Amino acid sequence: MEKLIPTLIDGLNLGSVYALVALGYTMVYGIAKMLNFAHGDVIMVGAYTLFVCITTLHLPLWLTFIIAILVCSVLGFIVEKLAYKPLRGSSPLAVLITAIGVSYLLQNLALLFANTKYGMDKQFFSSFLNLGSLKIGNVTISGVDFLIWITTAVIMVGMMLFIKKTKTGRAMLAVSEDKGAAQLMGVNVNKTISITFIIGSALAAIASILFAAKYQFVESTMGSLFGIKAFAAAVFGGIGSIPGAVIGGVIIGIIEAFSTAFLPGSVNAASDGFAFVILIIMLVLKPTGLLGKQTTEKV
Amino acid sequence: MKSFANFFKTKKTLINVIFAVLLYVLLFLSFNKSLPLEFLNLSRTNQSLAIKMSYYIILAVSLNMVVGFLGELSLGHAGFFAIGAYSGCLIAKLLVSMGIPSVPAFFISCIIGGLAAALGGFLISSSILRLSGDYLAIVTLAFGEVIRSFSKIIPGLGGTIGLMDIPGFSSRTVEFTCSFILVVITLAVFKNITNSTHGRAVTAIRDNTIAAQSIGINVKAYKIKIFAISAFFAGVAGVLFGYYNNNIAPSYFTYNLSIEVLIMVVLGGIGSIKGSVIAAIVLTGIPDWLRNMGSNKFFNFIADQRMLVYSLVLIIMMLFTSAPAFINFRKKLFGNISNKFNFKNKNKKTAEEVA
Structure with a gap:
């Protein structure tokens, strides 16, 4: 029983990071109607940027965070412009394969960079964010934990307000509803999709900061499976729904933490598999997710 | 059995079978390093x-x-x-x-x-x-x-x-x-x-x-x-x-x-x-x-x-x-030849031939 609350905290941490990444997936999927396979790798690029800024360049932390967010946003923008925009209107298969190509390109570029610069692609951060900790009874909650939860909650509420209240947000809603009609109403579809990609990548950068602060490592392949689990979270909550992505992320994170903590050691080697089993079950039974909308295919 | 007899009746199948056998013989010889030219034999x-x-x-x-x-x-x-x-x-x-x-x-x-x-x-x-x-x-x-x-x-x-x-x-x-x-x-x-x-x-x-x-x-x-x-x-x-x-x-x-x-x-x-x-x-x-x-x-x-x-x-x-832009560009550049690159068009053509 004494493992229960620490595991729950672990799950909330992991789940909050998943939630931030899932927000990016859900927005891009909802608006551009494409699965951005490279989204997970944007986190990896963000984490490497942090690593280079902190360990090699010794920049102040606030500047490091801004640089990471900027690098990821610009990356998201460029990828969308160069790889995805030319394919708008062609088959979904072509877009998906291109996205896989982009994901592999980013991974291998990072691998090449890390190998030539540091000799190894998995690198560890020295703990760069120390916020003290809070002790309640037997349970210790670190400042980083609080930071992760608060950031995720603030971003979720912020995104919901942004979509509902601002002009750009409403343009996004319009584009996700009907691209053609939105264009006729004077919405600049290309610009809206670009903004979506930039926001999604910025969220991925924030996720990478929180990930690095909590787990303190970076690796060229860290984004690919992580990203797919986050996509699982987005699907779980219902694609297109912002609170759904956060709920899905937290649920997947908690399930993963509990399966790692409570299953016997011999089964633990397959802990990665459990998130995917949940994904398959979820997609098979309820593809629209918890908070998603049902759509029917028209002829 | 009828379908098996039909199998060899078509010319194309026969050609394919002959091609496979010839290729096999060639590769077999090359595997055993018994071809006359040294560079044709496969290294380990x-x-x-x-x-x-x-x-x-x-x-x-x-x-x-x-x-x-x-x-x-x-x-x-x-x-x-x-x-x-x-x-x-x-x-x-x-x-x-x-x-x-x-x-x-x-x-x-x-x-x-x-x-x-x-x-x-x-x-x-x-x-x-x-x-x-x-x-x-x-x-x-x-x-x-x-x-x-x-x-x-x-x-x-x-x-x-x-x-x-x-x-x-x-x-x-x-x-x-x-x-x-x-x-x-x-x-x-x-x-x-x-x-x-x-x-x-x-x-x-x-x-x-x-x-x-x-x-x-x-x-x-x-x-x-x-x-x-x-x-x-x-x-x-x-x-x-x-x-x-x-x-x-x-x-x-x-x-x-x-x-x-x-x-x-x-x-x-x-x-x-x-x-x-x-x-x-x-x-x-x-x-x-x-x-x-x-x-x-x-x-x-x-x-x-x-x-x-x-x-x-x-x-x-x-x-x-x-990409639609590339397809148009290719059409301008090569005219009808560009259809060859486009797998969708190619498949449509074969479907018509079959019908």
């Missing part, structure tokens, strides 16, 4: 490369069946490959320990490994019939990862170390003959499916599912069938891989393998069996050939950064073949 590395190419050809052609023919993206091919490899190699070990010679044991385990993989394909495809496109791709990817992570913990599969001491062939020539036979069978089966009534039904499903359904084509049954057949051959390739490598482990069956095979399918041309074969041969050979070309820095870089180059080529290929 190229001999082993030829086996590697065989299982990549089978993988690429079977994946092309799903991607190009059914029009659904499957990212779980490594999963079927793994199911085939594990079940087939377990059977092969058992059979050889019972005293059965390795070649018949190989073919028996190929069938069993293939059937096990086909069962996996049947289960996964029948459970995801409601899905298509991105969701289907993600589920197949998840399926591959589930297979890989569970192969680590299922007792009897050797954990992360995997299965060791899988029986091999007595010589490279025997190994080559067996893999050549498998490749020919795979190509023959897929060629026949694509040219049959069933094949045309599947093409109809790919081009317009709703229209196909409205004229009475059983979309679900065909989807399951194609998935199962594709998985069967991926499983057979897995057994061949086990025999070739003498060891299989979960680390061989990552999602990277599925992507590598997908790259072969895309580069060879989605929907083209010939293209998949050529792409599988070239992409398997290139890293080794480049490394053997001497200490040229550029070649070595490409050989080491294989996946980097492939991913770039993949993006450029997709933009070139599918």
